[in-house]
Amino acid sequence: MREEQSVISEVTPRAIPFHRPMFDEREAAAVADVLKSGWITTGERTAEFERRFAEYVGASHAVALNSCTAALHIALAAEGIGPGDEVITTPYTFVATVETICYEGATPVLVDVDPVTRNIDASLIEAKITPRTRAIVPVHLAGLPCEMDPIADIARRHGLAVIEDAAHSLPASYRGRKIGALSKATAFSFYATKNLTTAEGGMLTTEDPELARRYRRMSLHGITSDGWKRYRLGGKWFYEVVELGYKYNLTDVASSIGIVQLEKLDGFDRRRQELAAFFRERLSEFSGIGVPPSPDHVHHAWHLFIIDLDEKAAGVNRQTFIERLTEQGVGTSVHFIPVHLHPFYAEHLGHKRGDFPAAEAAFERAVSLPLYPAMTDEDAEYVVRAVGRVLSARA
Numbered sequence: 001m002r003e004e005q006s007v008i009s010e011v012t013p014r015a016i017p018f019h020r021p022m023f024d025e026r027e028a029a030a031v032a033d034v035l036k037s038g039w040i041t042t043g044e045r046t047a048e049f050e051r052r053f054a055e056y057v058g059a060s061h062a063v064a065l066n067s068c069t070a071a072l073h074i075a076l077a078a079e080g081i082g083p084g085d086e087v088i089t090t091p092y093t094f095v096a097t098v099e100t101i102c103y104e105g106a107t108p109v110l111v112d113v114d115p116v117t118r119n120i121d122a123s124l125i126e127a128k129i130t131p132r133t134r135a136i137v138p139v140h141l142a143g144l145p146c147e148m149d150p151i152a153d154i155a156r157r158h159g160l161a162v163i164e165d166a167a168h169s170l171p172a173s174y175r176g177r178k179i180g181a182l183s184k185a186t187a188f189s190f191y192a193t194k195n196l197t198t199a200e201g202g203m204l205t206t207e208d209p210e211l212a213r214r215y216r217r218m219s220l221h222g223i224t225s226d227g228w229k230r231y232r233l234g235g236k237w238f239y240e241v242v243e244l245g246y247k248y249n250l251t252d253v254a255s256s257i258g259i260v261q262l263e264k265l266d267g268f269d270r271r272r273q274e275l276a277a278f279f280r281e282r283l284s285e286f287s288g289i290g291v292p293p294s295p296d297h298v299h300h301a302w303h304l305f306i307i308d309l310d311e312k313a314a315g316v317n318r319q320t321f322i323e324r325l326t327e328q329g330v331g332t333s334v335h336f337i338p339v340h341l342h343p344f345y346a347e348h349l350g351h352k353r354g355d356f357p358a359a360e361a362a363f364e365r366a367v368s369l370p371l372y373p374a375m376t377d378e379d380a381e382y383v384v385r386a387v388g389r390v391l392s393a394r395a
C-alpha cells in the first residue's frame with residue numbers, strides 16, 4: 001500500500017479534469033449581441049439555430065427545447081402515450097430516458113444490453129413486446145449508434161414509434177445515415193458536458209411537419225403561436241391554448257451559443273476521433289483494460305470513452321483505480337449506474353439486482369476517462385501514462 005502510493009507520488013500531477021467546455025470570444029460575442037438586442041428568449045436566434053441544426057443532421061425539422069429530457073417527454077406525449085402503455089428502453093442510461101416515460105404514466109419496459117457495446121440488445125426486444133407496447137427508445141450510449149436497422153424493422157412490424165435518445169450522439173451516423181434523420185423523433189442534449197453545449201438545452205428532430213408543429217406548440221403551453229410573433233410590433237394580442245403544454249422553449253441566449261458551437265462541431269468531432277483512436281491504440285496494450293469498440297458501419301460520436309476494467313487481470317479494483325487516477329490529477333466518472341438499481345426505480349418498476357445481468361456486469365467494470373476537444377496531445381499522453389502507473393503499481 002505505502003509502496004504503491006510512493007511510486008505514484010513521484011510524478012508531478014497534472015490537472016486533467018473529467019470535462020472542460022470549450023468556448024472562445026465567438027460565443028461571448030454572440031451572447032452579448034443577444035443581450036444588447038432587447039430580445040433574449042425564444043425568437044429569431046432560436047429559429048436560426050433550429051434551421052442550421054436540422055440541416056446539419058439532415059432532418060426535415062428541428063425544434064429547440066430547454067433540455068433533452070424535455071425533448072424525450074414531448075416526443076412521448078405527442079405520441080399520446082399514457083397510463084397502461086408500455087415503452088421499451090434500456091437500463092444502461094441516464095435516468096432521464098426512463099423518467100420521461102413515467103411522466104406520462106406509462107410503464108418503462110427495460111431490455112438488457114449487449115455486453116460489449118452497452119447498447120440495447122436488439123435481439124431481446126421482440127420478447128418484451130405486448131399488445132400495450134407503443135414505442136422503443138434506443139439510447140446510443142457514449143455516442144455509439146444502436147443497431148438501428150433491426151430496431152426499425154421490429155418497430156415497423158409491430159407498429160411502434162421509435163424515439164431515439166441521441167444525447168450522446170452528435171454527430172453520429174449509422175450505415176451512412178446521420179442520427180437525427182432515421183426515426184420518427186430524435187432527442188439531442190446540449191447539457192454542459194455534451195458534445196455541443198448551450199449550458200442547458202436540447203433539440204427534437206423529425207421528418208413529419210405536423211409533428212414538428214405539435215412539438216413547438218407543446219413546448220410553449222399549447223399556445224397556437226410563438227410569443228415573439230404575438231408581441232412584436234403590430235402583432236396580434238389574441239392567442240388560444242389548444243392542448244396541454246409545457247414550458248420547454250429554448251432561449252435566444254442559449255441558441256446564440258448553439259449556433260457558434262454548431263459551426264465548431266466538425267472540428268470538435270475531428271479532435272474526439274483523434275483522441276479516441278489514440279486511447280484505443282495505447283490503452284489496449286494494457287492487460288485488464290478493454291477499450292470500447294469502434295465498428296466500421298457507424299460514425300461514433302465519442303461523447304464518452306468508457307473502458308472495461310477487468311479487476312482480476314488488471315490486479316486493481318475499480319474504486320482503487322479511480323482513486324489512483326484522481327491522485328495523479330486525472331478526473332474520471334462512471335456511466336451509468338443502471339436505472340433499475342436506483343432506489344426509486346427498483347421500487348417503482350419492481351426490479352432487483354440480477355434482473356439485467358449484462359447491464360449490471362458492464363456497469364461494474366465501467367470507468368469513463370476524460371475525452372474532449374480541449375485536451376491536448378500531452379494531456380492524452382498523460383492520461384495513458386497515469387493508467388500505466390496505476391497498473392504497474394498494483395499489489
Ligand SMILES: *Cc1c(COP(=O)(O)O)cnc(C)c1O
Nearest residue numbers: 067068069094096167189190191
Ligand atoms: C444527458 C442525458 C440526457 C438528458 O439530457 P438533458 O439535456 O440534461 O436533459 C438524456 N439521456 C442521456 C443518455 C443523457 O446522457
